[in-house]
Amino acid sequence: MNIQASSEILDGLVLSLLTKQDYYGYAITQEIQHSIKISESTMYPVLRRLRNKKWLTTYDQSYQGRNRRYYRITDEGITHLKEILIAWQVYQKNLNQIFRKVEIPPIREKKGSQHD
Amino acid sequence: MTKSDYMTSLKKHLTQLTKAEQDDVIEFYTEYIEDAEFKTESEIVTNLGTSKQLAHKILADYSIQAIENDKDQVQPASSKSKLKLIWMILLGILSTPVTIPGTILAIILFSIVLIIVAAFTLFMLALILSGFLIGVSTLYSGIVFLFLQPFTGLFYLGVGLTSTGIALLIIYISLRVWQKLLTSVIHSVHKIYQKFSHHQSSVKEAI
Secondary structure, eight states: OOOOOOHHHHHHHHHHHHHHSOEEHHHHHHHHHHHSOOOTTSHHHHHHHHHHTTSEEEEEEEETTEEEEEEEEOHHHHHHHHHHHHHHHHHHHHHHHHHTTOOOOOOOOOOSOOOO | OOHHHHHHHHHHTTTTSOHHHHHHHHHHHHHHHHHHTOOSHHHHHHHHOOHHHHHHHHHHHHHHHHHHHHHHOSSOOOHHHHHHHHHHHHHHHHHSOOOHHHHHHHHHHHHHHHHHHHHHHHHHHHHHHHHHHHHHHHHHHHHHHHHHOHHHHHHHHHHHHHHHHHHHHHHHHHHHHHHHHHHHHHHHHHHHHHHHTTOHHHHHHHO
16 A cells, blocks of 8 residues: 655655755665655656756766766755645645544454345 | 667657757666666666656656646647647556556546547537538529529528528637647546556555
């Protein structure tokens, strides 16, 4: 059983990660995969969208004779991240109003009959 | 097949994108495969899917982002490009490894939607065609009668012009409705796609 992350949540996770340091593509996927299950092909469109929205920028650095593209959060990205975090707080609070009150009832045994 | 063959094949499936967009994809995944240390083709395919599946997913994501940008634009996309968007997202859904019931459900939904669009188009075409036929034929009789019995002729001319006018009006209305219909189809397809994308690994687990 998995709860699916929406694209807003994925945006928020990537932007949060980038507040610590700049990351390259594969490392971002790895870090996010520590927390939620995403497929290997998820990150490219997310990063492309974030770059199109100017929430992050990229720069290239050579690594072992090849190129590595690093992603860095922009000021607009930080502003957007704040919005996501606020929306997330509200969302979490609202859902917890229901979840926290739940008392798991005991499972009723089936008596072989479908009628109740 | 080697890593570079995989990339060549991936690029071949991305011809709808511009050169710069293709290069961006290829650069990203070349780097990704190096960093992930995928050595063999089967390792790449296990993690990223076949080059065709990956390409379809990328194209579907491009289409969806195009829709999202389209929402902000004043100028709506043409019907032809909308149909192309629907097709690209459909390919994206089909290339995402989901459960078979999911795929079947998606196909059935699409068939129903396509049938509705087709039926509507045919119905409107029939209306327009009959409107024009009546219009042209009564106009013709009107002209003929005008010289024999002027008042009957005028009556026919009037009827002919009216039905031609109605046919033109129907063309305008049905074009507007068609645009709306396509836009809503795109949005529902977009929703279906979002249900399927991002989560191959969780689907695999569920099987």
